[in-house]
Amino acid sequence: MFQGSMVALVTPMRTDGSIDMDVLDRLLDWHLAAGTDAIVAVGTTGESATLDFEEHCAVITHTVKRVAGRCPVIAGTGANATREAIHLTQCAKDAGADACLLVTPYYNKPTQEGLYLHHRAIAEAVDIPQILYNVPGRTAVDLLPATVQRLAAVPNIVGLKEALGELERTRELVDRVGGRLDLFSGDDATALEFLLAGGQGVISVTANVAPQAMHEMCMAALEGDVARAREINTRLDGLHRELFREANPIPVKWAVAQMGLIPDGIRLPLTPLSEPFHEAVLGAMRQAGITVDP
Numbered sequence: 639m640f641q642g643s644m645v646a647l648v649t650p651m652r653t654d655g656s657i658d659m660d661v662l663d664r665l666l667d668w669h670l671a672a673g674t675d676a677i678v679a680v681g682t683t684g685e686s687a688t689l690d691f692e693e694h695c696a697v698i699t700h701t702v703k704r705v706a707g708r709c710p711v712i713a714g715t716g717a718n719a720t721r722e723a724i725h726l727t728q729c730a731k732d733a734g735a736d737a738c739l740l741v742t743p744y745y746n747k748p749t750q751e752g753l754y755l756h757h758r759a760i761a762e763a764v765d766i767p768q769i770l771y772n773v774p775g776r777t778a779v780d781l782l783p784a785t786v787q788r789l790a791a792v793p794n795i796v797g798l799k800e801a802l803g804e805l806e807r808t809r810e811l812v813d814r815v816g817g818r819l820d821l822f823s824g825d826d827a828t829a830l831e832f833l834l835a836g837g838q839g840v841i842s843v844t845a846n847v848a849p850q851a852m853h854e855m856c857m858a859a860l861e862g863d864v865a866r867a868r869e870i871n872t873r874l875d876g877l878h879r880e881l882f883r884e885a886n887p888i889p890v891k892w893a894v895a896q897m898g899l900i901p902d903g904i905r906l907p908l909t910p911l912s913e914p915f916h917e918a919v920l921g922a923m924r925q926a927g928i929t930v931d932p
Contacts, residue, residue: 639767639796639820640710640737641838641860642675643852645845646683648891649697651903657693659700661900666704668899672849675856677705678841681714681739682776683887688905694726699733712841716741716771720756727764737767739799739841744777750785761792768794773801773824783810790818799824799841805831812836827878830871833859844877846890847897848926876922883915893919896930 647669650661669677679701680686680694689697698713705711713730715738717723727738743756761768770789772781780802789795800811801824811821812835822839823832829840833856845852851870858867881889885908892911894900896919904910911919923930 640676640712640769640822641820642856643673643845643849644676644678644710644712644822644839644841645669645674645849645852646678646681646841646843647701648846648887648894648900649680649684649689650900651685651905652901653903655903655905657689657697658901658903662697662700663704665899666701669845669849670705670708673853674709674845674849675839675853676710676712676736677701678712678714678739679735681771681841682741682773683843683846683890684714685887685905685908686714686716688908691725691729695729695733698730698735702734710736712737712739712769714739714741716743718743718746720759723756723760724763727760727766727768731764731766735766737769737796738764739769739771741771741773742777742779742781744779747779750782753779753781754785754788757789757795758792761789761794765794767796769797769799769820769822770795771799771801771824773799775801783807783814786811786819787814790815796820797822797838800832801825803828805835808832808835808837826874826881829878830855830859830867833867834864843881843886843890844874847877847881847893847923848874848928851926873926876925880915880919880922883918884911889915889919892916893923896920896923897928 713735715726797820803825823829855870
């Protein structure tokens, strides 16, 4: 259903933390012109953890209207309370999103049975395509391949974003659910190997900074041009690493601001990128061919 480079889009904010919808419009237009294959609105990189319900729905609605069918819009609607996730997912459906991305419940550490019942309940409550999202480093819970296989039987669960970053896990998922679910990398550093192992795309932080290159890398990998994919990915290696110097989205929002695309705003408890990391991020941007001020 979806493939290629899907940007986990930052949410533009003014220096006081308020959302800047005008800048969001310009950012979306820039991504569409650069070839981004899908927009993921209000995921982790979009600071979903600090947007309230009304803001969350407003960003999704605004994004869908601005994109206007030019590429798919996938709405981040996960929560650690099943009822809240259902409400957010219904909001995304009402807004016209093409699919929803649902992170595993964080902090409360459910069992595998709890994860299965949580995701099944959301899928049964809201008739919209849904993509599971496993990111153990943030949630403290791992959605295991056997549970993913159970959930693949739910008709409107259509994909999985896997951010573990381990090739062995990728291969197991391809064996268990390949052909039944679309599989997306959630780890830029290992995304190319994920694609070559049978994945369909990447939900990418790096694409915020280098959207055209990420699109071209994904297309080359999916078309079997491995040499071309590796050549592009080598230029992006620094971004894959340096954009995680501090917690996402701290470095990527700073980088996109240096490009003049968004203001400097970020919400507490996140803070702007620490000064000692500025030159490393700028160096990675230059390596990727991105023009930045000296």
